[in-house]
Amino acid sequence: VELPEAKQAIDRAIDAQQTLVIVGDCSVKYHGRAASKIADGERLVIIKSDRSMLVHQNKNMAAINYQPPRGEITTALDGHGLAVRSSRDKPRELLEVIFKKVFFAQAFALRDDNSLRVFGTEKNLADLLMQDLDKVEPGLAALKQESPHISGSIDIFARDSKGRNVIIEVKRRTAGLKEVSQLKRYVEEVSQRLDRKARGILVAPKITPHALSVLEKQGLEFAALDFEVSNPSAKIRGVKPKQKALGEFLA
Amino acid sequence: VELPEAKQAIDRAIDAQQTLVIVGDCSVKYHGRAASKIADGERLVIIKSDRSMLVHQNKNMAAINYQPPRGEITTALDGHGLAVRSSRDKPRELLEVIFKKVFFAQAFALRDDNSLRVFGTEKNLADLLMQDLDKVEPGLAALKQESPHISGSIDIFARDSKGRNVIIEVKRRTAGLKEVSQLKRYVEEVSQRLDRKARGILVAPKITPHALSVLEKQGLEFAALDFEVSNPSAKIRGVKPKQKALGEFLA
DNA sequence: GCTGGGAGAGGCTTA
DNA sequence: TAAGCCTTTCCCAGC
Numbered sequence A, B: 001v002e003l004p005e006a007k008q009a010i011d012r013a014i015d016a017q018q019t020l021v022i023v024g025d026c027s028v029k030y031h032g033r034a035a036s037k038i039a040d041g042e043r044l045v046i047i048k049s050d051r052s053m054l055v056h057q058n059k060n061m062a063a064i065n066y067q068p069p070r071g072e073i074t075t076a077l078d079g080h081g082l083a084v085r086s087s088r089d090k091p092r093e094l095l096e097v098i099f100k101k102v103f104f105a106q107a108f109a110l111r112d113d114n115s116l117r118v119f120g121t122e123k124n125l126a127d128l129l130m131q132d133l134d135k136v137e138p139g140l141a142a143l144k145q146e147s148p149h150i151s152g153s154i155d156i157f158a159r160d161s162k163g164r165n166v167i168i169e170v171k172r173r174t175a176g177l178k179e180v181s182q183l184k185r186y187v188e189e190v191s192q193r194l195d196r197k198a199r200g201i202l203v204a205p206k207i208t209p210h211a212l213s214v215l216e217k218q219g220l221e222f223a224a225l226d227f228e229v230s231n232p233s234a235k236i237r238g239v240k241p242k243q244k245a246l247g248e249f250l251a
Numbered sequence C: 001g002c003t004g005g006g007a008g009a010g011g012c013t014t015a
Numbered sequence D: 001t002a003a004g005c006c007t008t009t010c011c012c013a014g015c
Helices: A003-015 A122-131 A177-194 A209-217 A246-250 B003-015 B122-131 B177-193 B209-217 B246-250
Strands: A019-031 A035-047 A053-056 A065-067 A072-078 A081-088 A093-108 A117-119 A156-159 A165-170 A199-204 A221-229 A234-241 B019-031 B035-047 B053-056 B065-067 B072-078 B081-088 B093-108 B117-119 B141-149 B152-159 B165-170 B199-204 B221-229 B234-241
Touching: A003 A019, A003 A035, A003 A072, A003 A081, A003 A093, A019 B019, A035 A081, A035 A093, A053 A093, A065 A081, A065 A093, A093 B093, A122 A156, A122 A165, A122 A221, A122 A234, A165 A177, A177 A199, A177 A209, A177 B177, A209 A221, B003 B019, B003 B035, B003 B072, B003 B081, B003 B093, B035 B081, B035 B093, B053 B093, B065 B081, B065 B093, B122 B141, B122 B152, B122 B165, B122 B221, B122 B234, B141 B177, B152 B177, B165 B177, B177 B199, B177 B209, B209 B221
Parallel strands: A165 A199, A199 A221, B165 B199, B199 B221
Antiparallel strands: A019 A035, A019 A093, A035 A053, A035 B117, A053 A065, A072 A081, A081 A093, A117 B035, A156 A165, A221 A234, B019 B035, B019 B093, B035 B053, B053 B065, B072 B081, B081 B093, B141 B152, B152 B165, B221 B234
16 A cells, blocks of 8 residues: 555544554654654554554564554654654653555444453452352351441451451452552551451462462461352352461460 | 455464454454453454454453463354354463454564563663662662562662661552552561561652552651653653651651 | 552563 | 563543
8 A cells, every 4th residue: 555545544534433454564652651662563553433542563462552542643644654643641642653664554434332241350259259258257247338437449348256357358360469468458457447456368269379478477368269250150169268377276 | 255255364364374354243252261241243353473362342442352372263154153263271261253244354464573662661760760879868778679579579679878778669650559568568578587677668750648648657758759751761850758747857 | 530459461570 | 380560551430
């Protein structure tokens, strides 16, 4: 495709708010929250109908450069090639693709009224766990969310058979140090607000060795979550509290 | 494009390890770490030469479904339409796109020998800061960068003019609760292991009010990082320690 | 608009 | 391979 033709096709597509697919030899520069640069290469550039823009290489899932929806898109043709730019304010960012050659450029009016439904998310699992907290520990009772003390982002707030507050953080994948810190932050905040030490239980499929050791040192607990995803819902097969260490039994 | 033709084009492209762009009316199902489903709609499907696969709607930057590189890709044509599937083991995952119609399908042999260079990353900033730790606080001496510990890897480990250990965590954007927790985790481990209270300084452009109050309550510090990104490198304009609260002066 | 937090996060680096 | 962690994270839900 000759560059002037390509420019016209691109301008028309953007004007018509269509989704545009361009394949060509280009260099890319970005400047904004960070800055980046890549020399010439054959790449796939996508401009969607919401004016989001993507630059893909021929490998990896992630785009190497991008610009979010609602940017201002302009094109310009000069001796260096065909420039396609997307800019926005707040933050000020500019993505510039300069095509030396365009092999393909076509617009599509993609009609799509449906949206993705996902099952087996963390929220999904937390909801299921709420229905049957005994699986985590017999006698555990979910508390009403209405308590104004409780930070909204705690997955499950409960009370154990001895009347202690219990904070449960649910994770859909292997928990690491980050998740332990997160639980600890919640436990500290609630303990302080209610002026009473709360328990914290991390419920996840697995936990890394270091995270487990840090967690135990903090007096927090881990319970292994066994779940399966299916369509259209997830199912919890079981929850197995970690065996108490010998020392804890003696204490 | 008729479906049998499309199937041939797709099979050929995959065999030739080219990058394939397909536009069509399709439904998508995914089952693996989670599960998802979306009914018919016109979408853009990309299969790259490394066999990574992407399903894009006409809006938002993120793909709604995807499969990482090196999956096994198969096609099948029957009464329901043209199925394109990508599956992999570890973890076992299947992505299935069923096209009712294919508007466009073409393969491209994208030649690209270059890779992206990014400036203004956190690593970049930490490197610059290491060169001139005095900017954070006069008399600060760097001991180690990216030093691994049980509780995680510390960006910069240093010693202040009074011989105290200082842990510095650098962030390229506004710091929140997560970042405070991260720093706290490092400080606690080092303090405990060396049996001597370490200082912790969070260096970031900004910090959220709540995070700042939590940080101060933990006895940690914040320093505002003023940097600018450029091509081909970032530059630190300055670092301004937060004014000590009145109480700290008195103490 | 800011803040917090999940995501099928992806992707990189180091042990 | 596993673990940790950054990312122009994106994206969404609350406030």
